[in-house]
Amino acid sequence: MTKVFIIGLPxxxxxxxxxxxxxxxxxxxxxxxxxxxxxxxxxxxxxxxFCDYQQLDKLFPGSKFVYLERxxxxxxxxxxxxxxxxxxxxxxxxxxxxxxxxRTFNETFDLSTTAxxxxxxxLAMCYRRHQxxxxxxFKDRKDLISIDVSDTDSLMKLLxxxxxxxxxxxxxxxxxxxRKVACWKEHKHPNKVNSNSAGPEHRKFFEYASR
Numbered sequence: 354m355t356k357v358f359i360i361g362l363p364x365x366x367x368x369x370x371x372x373x374x375x376x377x378x379x380x381x382x383x384x385x386x387x388x389x390x391x392x393x394x395x396x397x398x399x400x401x402x403f404c405d406y407q408q409l410d411k412l413f414p415g416s417k418f419v420y421l422e423r424x425x426x427x428x429x430x431x432x433x434x435x436x437x438x439x440x441x442x443x444x445x446x447x448x449x450x451x452x453x454x455x456r457t458f459n460e461t462f463d464l465s466t467t468a469x470x471x472x473x474x475x476l477a478m479c480y481r482r483h484q485x486x487x488x489x490x491f492k493d494r495k496d497l498i499s500i501d502v503s504d505t506d507s508l509m510k511l512l513x514x515x516x517x518x519x520x521x522x523x524x525x526x527x528x529x530x531x532r533k534v535a536c537w538k539e540h541k542h543p544n545k546v547n548s549n550s551a552g553p554e555h556r557k558f559f560e561y562a563s564r
Contacts, residue, residue: 356409358397358398358418360402361420368383368537370398372540375542377520380545381395382545382547383398385397387555388558390546391413400453401453405457410490416496417515420500424501436470436476440471445465498511
């Protein structure tokens with residue numbers, strides 16, 4: 354099965370799309386921090402995909418990529434909430450989060466070099482910069498689709514892009530609304546892939562250089 358990488362930023366619907374794909378027979382990892390997790394999963398979203406999509410494109414040729422859009426008026430306050438909730442644990446020296454998660458957030462949102470990383474103008478700049486980088490990288494290619502999960506036809510567009518027939522009412526679930534961030538952890542499904550799955554190389558990650 355072709356790998357599908359969800360490369361939208363956090364708080365653009367990565368959990369909603371991940372949960373939806375479980376019911377279409379895909380093995381899904383919402384975040385993946387080991388080589389084995391990437392090999393087990395058909396769909397991988399969030400960190401490190403939103404940051405490392407260029408490297409993943411080379412590691413997994415023939416993959417498909419899904420960029421998630423969200424109105425800045427909705428995304429910025431949601432991202433401000435997330436950064437303020439996570440920033441202590443994203444610190445390179447003292448934070449307890451996975452090193453890959455810390456790297457991807459710091460690279461994408463300039464957390465360690467910006468005085469106020471939750472500033473609205475700063476976040477808007479990060480969003481636009483990331484969007485432009487994605488669109489520039491995939492220019493004139495057919496393996497990227499851009500959707501907004503709040504659009505009523507977005508799931509149908511995605512399934513068409515993946516050559517999958519839709520089942521039932523084709524719409525994404527609305528998850529992690531407001532201050533909620535743990536819907537993926539709470540959702541039970543046999544197709545979920547553990548982000549830290551250990552394989553023959555234990556919990557080793559890919560040896561590519563970050564941007």
